[in-house]
Structures are given as C-alpha cells and as structure tokens.
Amino acid sequence: MYTQAMDTQGKEPEDKTLRSVEERALLQRFDANIDDGGFIEAKDWMPENYRRTLVRQISQHAHSEIVGMLPEGNWISRAPTLKRKAILLAKVQDEGGHGLYLYAAAETLGTSRDELLAALHSGKAKYSSIFNYPTLTWADVGTIGWLVDGAAIMNQVPICRCSYAPYARAMIRICREESFHQRQGFDSLLVMMQNGTEAQKAMVQDAVNRWWWPCLMMFGPPDDQSPNTAQGMRWGIKRVSNDELRQKFVDATVEQAKVLGVTLPDPDLKWNEERGHWDFGTIDWDEFWNVVNGNGPCNRERLAARVKAWEEGAWVREAALAHADKQAQRQPKAA
Numbered sequence: 001m002y003t004q005a006m007d008t009q010g011k012e013p014e015d016k017t018l019r020s021v022e023e024r025a026l027l028q029r030f031d032a033n034i035d036d037g038g039f040i041e042a043k044d045w046m047p048e049n050y051r052r053t054l055v056r057q058i059s060q061h062a063h064s065e066i067v068g069m070l071p072e073g074n075w076i077s078r079a080p081t082l083k084r085k086a087i088l089l090a091k092v093q094d095e096g097g098h099g100l101y102l103y104a105a106a107e108t109l110g111t112s113r114d115e116l117l118a119a120l121h122s123g124k125a126k127y128s129s130i131f132n133y134p135t136l137t138w139a140d141v142g143t144i145g146w147l148v149d150g151a152a153i154m155n156q157v158p159i160c161r162c163s164y165a166p167y168a169r170a171m172i173r174i175c176r177e178e179s180f181h182q183r184q185g186f187d188s189l190l191v192m193m194q195n196g197t198e199a200q201k202a203m204v205q206d207a208v209n210r211w212w213w214p215c216l217m218m219f220g221p222p223d224d225q226s227p228n229t230a231q232g233m234r235w236g237i238k239r240v241s242n243d244e245l246r247q248k249f250v251d252a253t254v255e256q257a258k259v260l261g262v263t264l265p266d267p268d269l270k271w272n273e274e275r276g277h278w279d280f281g282t283i284d285w286d287e288f289w290n291v292v293n294g295n296g297p298c299n300r301e302r303l304a305a306r307v308k309a310w311e312e313g314a315w316v317r318e319a320a321l322a323h324a325d326k327q328a329q330r331q332p333k334a335a
Helices: 002-006 021-035 048-067 069-073 082-107 113-122 138-161 165-195 198-217 229-234 242-260 285-295 299-312 314-330
Strands: 270-272 277-279
Touching: 048 069, 048 082, 048 113, 048 229, 048 299, 069 082, 069 138, 069 299, 082 113, 082 165, 113 299, 138 165, 138 198, 138 242, 165 198, 165 242, 198 242, 198 285, 242 277, 285 299, 299 314
Parallel strands: none
Antiparallel strands: 270 277
C-alpha cells in the first residue's frame, strides 16, 4: 500500500560518490549486515541513498495514515448507531497514532517533522492514492475497512521485517491494529448483507464496485514499471514485489467476497488451475497516475484539509513550546 513512495516519485539517482577507504569499509560492513538479514539502527552508518529512500517511504506512509483519517472521519457524526460511532472514533484515533509512530521513525533518520509536513503541504511529498476517493455512503466505511485496510495489511506485514529497525518495530503494533480494522470493516458489511434491507445490500455492492479497482492500484505499478523495487528489495526495505502482493490480495479477497455475498466488479476474474491463482482484469493505470499526479476526485480537498488543520493548530504548537521552555527554565542548573 504505502510503498507506492518507491514508485511514484521517480527513480533514485545512482550513488556515484567517490568514497574514502574508511567509507568503503563501512559500506562493505553495511552490505554484509543486509545480506545476513540483519537490522540497521538509527545510529548505524548507512548509505545516503538508503537514508533518502527510507525517509521518502516512511514519510509517505505517515502522511497516508494522517490523510487517511479524513474519508472515515467524515462519517463519525453520521454513524447509524452509538456502537458504530464508538468503533469509528477508535479507528480514526488509531490512524492518527500510526502517523505519529511513523513520523517519529522518520525523524530518527535526521529529517524533522516540520520538514516532513512542509513537503506534504506543498505537494512535494505524496500519500497513498486510495485516500483521494470520496466516501459517499455508510457502506464505504465498511468497505474501506475490508478492502483498503486488507490491502494495507498485505503490504505492511512484510515491512515488520524491514531492514531499518525503527520502522520495523513501529510496524508490529500498526499491523496488529490494522488487522482489527479489517475484521471490523468486514463485520460491518456482513451485518448489512445478512440483516439489511435490499437498499442496504445494494449500497454495499455499490461501494465494493467503486473501491475494488483503486484498491488494486494501492500496491503500485507493475513490477516491470517499478523503478526502485529492485534496489528496495536488495536493501531489505521492501520484501515482496508489487505484483506478488497484488495477487495475494486478490486470492484472499475473492474468498471473503463469497462469504459476504457480494460480486467483485471484474468480468475477467476466474480461477486459473495451472497457476493456482485467480486471474483478474487489466488495471487502468492511466487513472492511477492521474490520481498520483494530483488530479483525483478528492486530491485538492484532502490537501486543503491538512493545510487548514496545520494552520489552525499553530497556537497549540506555540503553547506547547512555551510550556516546555518554562519547564526547562525551572529545572535547577547542573553544578
């Protein structure tokens, strides 16, 4: 899902830096550690391209969590029951927490949170394309839980083994919570499909029809069009390729759709006995790149909401800094 950052902002420039003898030794030690399946900590030496790739991926992941609060947050005041409202409040709060974990992980690489957010607000940094689609009905909330969070889990579980240890550690808790979100979304849809009116069932099918293809795009472009996947996998930042993750998601979701009683909107979807996988239709990559480049249904709305929140929250940040300064002044000076 959030490793779209590897593919949507161009190919990382090749590192042609002339290195000293000491740097070459450090690079050899780094490569050996990666080859052995080891982890890199924040204070360890690392190549500059490795650092830049991580900042780009982790920051995009963090931005996606924060922007991802908006489509569902839009429905908190309109949830159909108190129970569903409480569940949705908890989920949106979880997403905010995920963003904070990830911004903290990115900061360990030497980039401040202010820099990360400035890049988002200026449009320089990206977030997942999926969050630029509107939530038109209550069924969209359940469908996001089932499909969007399901795709997120498929992508994020391998990141728990990312070679950069602070990122990997953050992902362990995030994946546990995302797994709960996926089950909650599935349960919400199942209730509507089993106990709902015909209009509610039609609402669920309509939501699935609209979200299915954008969810398949979440994994990023095909492997042969992914400029940074090979290097990302070489460094252990990315563990599974885009196409492998997408296929795994389709295989799992087809069976879940049968339980729900919904139809996936792909006439080419059929079981391939020889491959042992489900074949699926052609993805509209023109739509994907159009959304990535800022021309999706909600791109401007989402970015404007984040900029507005940042500007209106300035007084909170200023007050927190003033309080911290006052507390520091009260501390006794060291002898």
